[in-house]
Amino acid sequence: MKLDPQDVALCLGHDEDLAAHQGAVMPPIYQSSLFVQESFERLAQGLAAEHANFVYTRGRNPTVAELERKLARLEQGDAGIAFASGIGAIAAIFFALLSRGDHILFVNQNYGPTVKLAGSLERFGIEHDVVLDLGTDAVASALRPDTRLIWFESPGSMLNRVLDVPALAALARERGILTAIDNSWATPLLQKPLTQGIDISMHTCTKYIGGHSDVVGGVLVTREDLYERIFHEGFMQLGSTLSPHDAWLLIRGLRTLPARLEQHERGGREVAAFLAGHSRVAEVYYPDVDEPGSLAARQLRGGNGMVSLRLDGAPERLGQEVRRVIDRLRYFHTAVSWGGVESLAVAPAAKTSGGPANADAMGIPPGLIRLSVGLEPPELLIEDLDRALRGD
Numbered sequence: 001m002k003l004d005p006q007d008v009a010l011c012l013g014h015d016e017d018l019a020a021h022q023g024a025v026m027p028p029i030y031q032s033s034l035f036v037q038e039s040f041e042r043l044a045q046g047l048a049a050e051h052a053n054f055v056y057t058r059g060r061n062p063t064v065a066e067l068e069r070k071l072a073r074l075e076q077g078d079a080g081i082a083f084a085s086g087i088g089a090i091a092a093i094f095f096a097l098l099s100r101g102d103h104i105l106f107v108n109q110n111y112g113p114t115v116k117l118a119g120s121l122e123r124f125g126i127e128h129d130v131v132l133d134l135g136t137d138a139v140a141s142a143l144r145p146d147t148r149l150i151w152f153e154s155p156g157s158m159l160n161r162v163l164d165v166p167a168l169a170a171l172a173r174e175r176g177i178l179t180a181i182d183n184s185w186a187t188p189l190l191q192k193p194l195t196q197g198i199d200i201s202m203h204t205c206t207k208y209i210g211g212h213s214d215v216v217g218g219v220l221v222t223r224e225d226l227y228e229r230i231f232h233e234g235f236m237q238l239g240s241t242l243s244p245h246d247a248w249l250l251i252r253g254l255r256t257l258p259a260r261l262e263q264h265e266r267g268g269r270e271v272a273a274f275l276a277g278h279s280r281v282a283e284v285y286y287p288d289v290d291e292p293g294s295l296a297a298r299q300l301r302g303g304n305g306m307v308s309l310r311l312d313g314a315p316e317r318l319g320q321e322v323r324r325v326i327d328r329l330r331y332f333h334t335a336v337s338w339g340g341v342e343s344l345a346v347a348p349a350a351k352t353s354g355g356p357a358n359a360d361a362m363g364i365p366p367g368l369i370r371l372s373v374g375l376e377p378p379e380l381l382i383e384d385l386d387r388a389l390r391g392d
């Protein structure tokens with residue numbers, strides 16, 4: 001992993017105005033729902049441009065704004081909006097930018113609830129398709145005359161598949177279609193999609209950015225014109241407001257993000273290498289960030305702790321085998337989510353009784369186990385996996 005030194009300095013707080021906060025090395029928490037104005041005239045001005053003023057915390061709040069400013073700088077965008085969850089950010093983008101008769105094209109294995117949310121929009125006359133073939137030609141032929149938004153996830157958080165982001169962004173731009181990417185996997189430290197031609201980069205902050213499994217949040221970063229539009233027509237109307245305290249926790253999360261990512265990558269690589277040589281494992285999914293010229297090497301500054309594996313075995317027994325392996329793990333907790341200090345394991349295809357059909361439609365193979373490698377010493381995790389896979 002080769003992080004940008006300026007990014008690391010920013011995460012550590014070297015961009016912050018200490019004098020404005022009496023030298024406090026952590027920004028204060030502005031735990032206030034409203035901001036008193038000097039005059040009625042100032043209030044009227046503030047209300048007319050809430051995206052640029054502190055009036056009411058459902059709009060802007062100084063602690064939340066500090067987080068937004070930092071993430072916008074990391075993403076090299078004009079401005080950011082923080083949300084109470086990643087899904088809150090996604091909902092605001094859809095709500096602000098789409099109308100009856102529009103079509104969304106999802107490219108890659110997207111986060112399930114994102115596509116489910118698009119399904120709910122069918123009631124309002126907004127349709128969608130999912131394309132799993134990531135080639136530029138395949139994406140081009142899945143576009144419709146009414147496609148208004150292309151939604152990417154790269155790398156995807158199940159199979160860690162990487163898209164050719166600049167090529168697909170150029171294709172969309174040629175056709176006048178807006179693009180958004182779920183950049184949660186990479187965080188702004190490993191990938192900056194706005195510099196590759198994407199219009200909107202969004203993150204769940206619940207995963208690596210928060211990093212301690214103690215806060216739910218989301219953010220989007222974009223350019224000025226889209227920022228104002230999404231702020232007024234999506235964010236302010238849907239009420240998915242991040243609390244000042246949670247914004248502060250996320251600023252604290254950023255403090256250790258560079259160090260955590262480096263350790264997650266170290267663990268992820270060791271676990272992936274171990275699994276690749278295991279007789280019970282048919283396939284390991286980890287981006288080939290070391291392969292010169294690969295998409296992953298060109299677009300990502302490194303890997304992380306996300307490693308998926310596919311168990312070897314007879315298809316009809318794989319569901320049960322996956323459950324057995326997961327139940328035998330001791331250091332990997334069984335839970336949803338990812339990106340925290342603790343290691344987690346989940347099986348997307350065997351998750352629920354309704355899971356396999358849905359997983360199948362999303363191209364998630366049976367026998368898949370998705371690991372989020374935490375900060376435990378990799379040798380403990382490898383021992384644990386070996387024991388669980390062998391059936392001890």
Ligand SMILES: *Cc1c(COP(=O)(O)O)cnc(C)c1O
Pocket residue numbers: 085086087088111157182184185203204205206207216217218337
């Ligand atoms: C968790 C997740 C989300 C949704 O974020 P929440 O904060 O849970 O709403 C979106 N995208 C990806 C890739 C995720 O893993």
